[in-house]
Amino acid sequence: MAHIADQLKAEGNALFKSGDYSGAEAAYTAAIARYAQNPLLFTNRAFARLKLRAWDGVLDDCLHSINLLADNFKAYYYLAEAQLALNHPHEALSSALTAYEQVLRVTPPSANVHPISQLVLKCKKAKWEARERERARGRGQLLAELEDALDMLTQGEVGQVQAALDRGEMGAVEAEERRKEVLEAGRKKLEECRSVFAIADPEHGERREVPDWLVDNISFEVMHDPVMTKTGHSYERSTLIEHLKRSPTDPLTREPLTVNDLRPNLALKQACADFLENNKGWVVDW
Amino acid sequence: MLGPKRLQKELVKIQGPLAPGITLVSAEDLQSWYMDVQVMDNPIYSNEVYRLHFRFSNNYPIEAPEVVFVRDESHPIPIHPHIYSNGIICLDLLDSAGWSPVHNVESVCVSIQSMLTGNTKRERPPGDAEFVRSNRQRPKDINFLYHDTTV
Known part of the structure; x- marks a missing residue:
């Protein structure tokens, strides 16, 4: 059985090289049906599925492959790529770091050290971006609440002016002037509030330089x-x-x-x- | 594939202030740049501007760039015992054994400039005419003999 699986694997590799990733995937699948104990069959199929952007399939294959062989930088590498694509930057980073740790132990040094090193950086960036998006969303909500509160405050003061006018404590002209002042003060407060938030935004005025x-x-x-x-x-x-x-x-x-x-x-x-x-x-x- | 990304960054740097006598002429893409070099303190080269052509592989800076002098109406090939009249330069740091990835375009220009500054002989390398006539190799593939390291 195993040698038929090897033949199918060779077939899959050839198809992969020619750019026929679906064909390669099918060949690896056939090979796995014959002999499911070879971790390479799973990593190869994961790579083909990576090219086909079939991320969930990549995850399955990589986990299978890692189950069969723990020291398996390629599986961790593809796993990280798929996790990144699926928007799981934390998991992706931990997979990429495992891949990096493992690929460094390969002798002679593997040509994959550099791409994996790059992937680690990419995952770190994705993680940072996810956190930043979260922060921006939180900030946006806080700003919206503050704006509402300021608006209510202004409306309250406008109401008091109206009440004073109704009670006859204030003339119509004076009341109109007061109302304008209150609205103007409220508008200024809102503006001030928005600009403070804008300054606190890391996108704002960042010195984009690395020491x-x-x-x-x-x-x-x-x-x-x-x-x-x-x-x-x-x-x-x-x-x-x-x-x-x-x-x-x-x-x-x-x-x-x-x-x-x-x-x-x-x-x-x-x-x-x-x-x-x-x-x-x-x-x-x- | 270090090349393009690193060159992008070198390009930003090289558009700033450079060593005296070194200027960027053009860098239209990340494969081929032109730099001008002037030599201040050597009468052999005074009043002339020399033009260097850099070509980078995708593997730069792990691999050395290919650097030659190019000739046009206003840019001659400097006369020097290690520079052939077709512009090919025999300098150890441009050769794959002498290259180091910590070099960069500016430092290569400075090295070539100082090789000119230190020269006292108005000569071409021995066998220049024959070499220029017969050479079909790319500069980096040529196995120069650095027999004369005093120049």
């Missing part, structure tokens, strides 16, 4: 897993690995340098994470 020490000198992007070389300079792990694959030297001094010489820079990692966390979801696109 140099958080930026990887190779990709020019914000780091999320900085590593230090012997010279004390830090780089994003995934881009430095790309460089070391081509040339096992320190980018600054050209002294010999290998992946094993790299040390995580934990304080800087925390600084980058804080920077991303604190209201700066735009940083990822920056």
Whole structure:
């Protein structure tokens, strides 16, 4: 049975390569019907379904695959992509981080380190955006309530002027003047209130700049897993690995340098994470 | 695919102030840029402006850019023992073994500028005419011999 499944898998891979993702999915499905113990069949089908944007199917396949094989960065990678597409940024981030942790242990360094590293950043951004939307909605509601309350206050004062006029304590001309003053004061309060909210909006007047020490000198992007070389300079792990694959030297001094010489820079990692966390979801696109 | 994103950011930087004598001419896309270089303190090169053509692969800055001098009516090819008369430059940092991803367009221009500033010989590399006639290779594929590191 298993070797027929392997044949079907090879067929699926060929179809996938030619861009026929539905065909590939069908071939993997047939393979799984023959032999359901191979985690690769599920990850391959997940990848095909990812291309077909069949997100729920991707989730199922990835979870199946992870059940069969726990150390499975591809399954976590596709899982994160699907969770992101389904708008579950928290789950997506945790899957992407697991994928990243696992892909780093692969020797020789896998070509997937960089895309997974990018996906981690994308998930962080999605998480930030979701929180920001929530905040904006909360703020919008608060503003609406405040506007209503201010409006009631003004209407109340207008009512008092009317009552004073009715009781004959105020002449018609004076009452009309008072009414205008009250309405004008109310309008000003509303305006003031709206502008205070507008200033508090993070979209407003943000200085869109990232400090140099958080930026990887190779990709020019914000780091999320900085590593230090012997010279004390830090780089994003995934881009430095790309460089070391081509040339096992320190980018600054050209002294010999290998992946094993790299040390995580934990304080800087925390600084980058804080920077991303604190209201700066735009940083990822920056 | 680091290239486009990193170049986008370099482009923003390079539109700001640059080292003296270095200017951006055009960067119409993220594959090919032109830069002008002037040499201040060397009579061999005074009063001339040289034009460099940068070509980037998608893998820049992991891979070196291809950098050559280009000639037109107002931009000659500078005379130098490491610069062929067709504009090909023999400089270790442009070669895949000497390149490092922490270099950038501006730092490459500055290195080339200082290679000109330090030169005292009005000469082309040995075998220039033959090389220019016969070379069909892309600059990065050429295996230069850095036999003379004093220039």
